[in-house]
Ligand SMILES: Nc1ncnc2c1ncn2[C@@H]1O[C@H](COP(=O)(O)OP(=O)(O)OP(=O)(O)O)[C@@H](O)[C@H]1O
C-alpha cells in the first residue's frame with residue numbers, strides 16, 4: 001500500500017546526524033540510519049553502494065534482509081552489471097519502482113539482479129550519493145510489498161543521501177588510505193626480507209667460494225704436487241717402463257674425478273648440459289646412493305620440453321631449491337621415499353618435493369638455514385613457496401610455483417647463484 005507523503009523535519013535530520021556521528025565503518029552508518037529513518041521511509045532492506053574511485057566497481061553494505069549484493073558475500077562487482085547502473089553513471093537522477101521483479105530496468109542482459117528475487121524485493125527507491133555533484137554511490141530502500149514508495153519519498157531519500165554523502169565519502173577515503181598504507185608496509189617488509197635474504201645468499205656464495213678454495217687446496221693441489229713429485233722422480237731415471245707410469249695415470253684420473261666433483265658442486269654442469277629434470281635426477285641418484293638408510297626416489301618430469309626455455313638464472317634457482325629440499329630429506333627426515341614432480345600448465349610451472357619422513361615438526365627459528373635460502377631464492381624469482389606437512393600427516397611437502405609471466409624480466413631482476 002502506497003504510503004502518505006513523507007518529508008524530513010529539522011529534528012529528524014539532527015537525529016540522523018547524531019546517529020551516524022562516531023560510526024567508523026559503512027555498516028555502522030547504515031545500521032544507525034536504518035533505525036532512525038524507518039518510521040519515515042519504511043524498508044525491509046536498506047543498502048549503501050559505494051563506487052570505486054575510478055567509477056568501475058561497486059560494493060554494497062546492507063542492513064535488514066541479507067542478500068548476495070553485500071560486500072561480505074560478494075566481491076566488488078562491475079558497475080555495468082549493477083541493476084541500478086543508470087544511477088551510478090548519472091543517466092538518471094533516481095529510480096523508483098512499485099515492483100522490481102517485473103520492472104525491466106533491473107533485468108537487462110548480464111544484470112546481477114538475482115537478489116531481487118531471492119530476497120523477494122518489490123518496491124524499490126534509489127537515490128544517488130553525491131559529493132561536489134559527482135556520484136560516489138547510491139542509497140537504496142526496498143520492501144517486500146508492492147507500491148510502498150511515492151515520488152515525495154524520493155525527496156526524503158535525497159535529503160538522507162545528502163546528509164550521508166560527505167560522511168561516507170570521508171569513510172571511503174580513510175579506508176583507501178588505510179589500505180594503501182597497509183600495502184606500503186607490506187611492500188617494505190617484502191623488500192627488507194629480500195635485502196636480508198640477498199645478503200645471506202651473498203654470504204652463502206662467499207662460503208661456497210671459500211669451500212672451493214679449501215677443496216682445491218687440500219685435494220687438487222695436494223694431488224697435483226704428489227703427481228709432480230712422482231713425475232720429477234721418473235724424469236730423473238735413465239730408462240722408464242710403461243708400467244711405472246701406471247700409478248701416475250691413476251693419480252691423474254683420480255685428481256680429475258675429484259676436480260669434477262668440486263666443479264659440479266660449484267656450478268651444476270649437468271644442469272647446463274642436460275637441463276633441470278636430469279640434473280635433479282642425477283642429484284637424487286647421488287643422494288640415494290650415499291644415504292645412511294635405503295632411500296628410493298622418483299622423478300616425474302611432465303614439463304621437460306618447456307624447461308629448456310627457462311632463463312639460466314631461474315633454472316639455477318629452481319635447482320638449488322630442489323637440491324636443498326632433497327638435502328634436508330636425506331639429513332633430517334629419516335625417509336624411505338622421496339618424490340619430485342615437475343608439472344607445467346598454461347599459467348604456471350610447479351615443482352613438488354615430497355618425502356615420507358618424520359616431517360617438519362616446527363618452523364626453524366634460525367634465519368640463515370637452507371629453508372631460509374629456499375624462501376629467498378623463491379622470492380627473487382617471484383615464485384610462490386609452500387612448505388608443509390603432507391596431506392596424510394607424515395612427511396614433508398615443498399611446493400614451488402612459478403607463474404608463467406614474463407620470465408625474462410624476472411630473470412633479469414633475480415640474483416643468479
Ligand atoms: N624434509 C624434512 N624432514 C624433516 N625435517 C626437516 C626437513 N627439512 C627441514 N627439516 C627441519 O628443519 C630444520 C631447518 O632446515 P634448514 O634447511 O633451514 O637448516 P638445516 O638443514 O638444519 O641446516 P643448513 O640447511 O643450513 O645446512 C632442520 O634442521 C630440520 O630439523
Ligand SMILES: [Mg+2]
Nearest residue numbers: 328369370371
Ligand atoms: Mg638444510
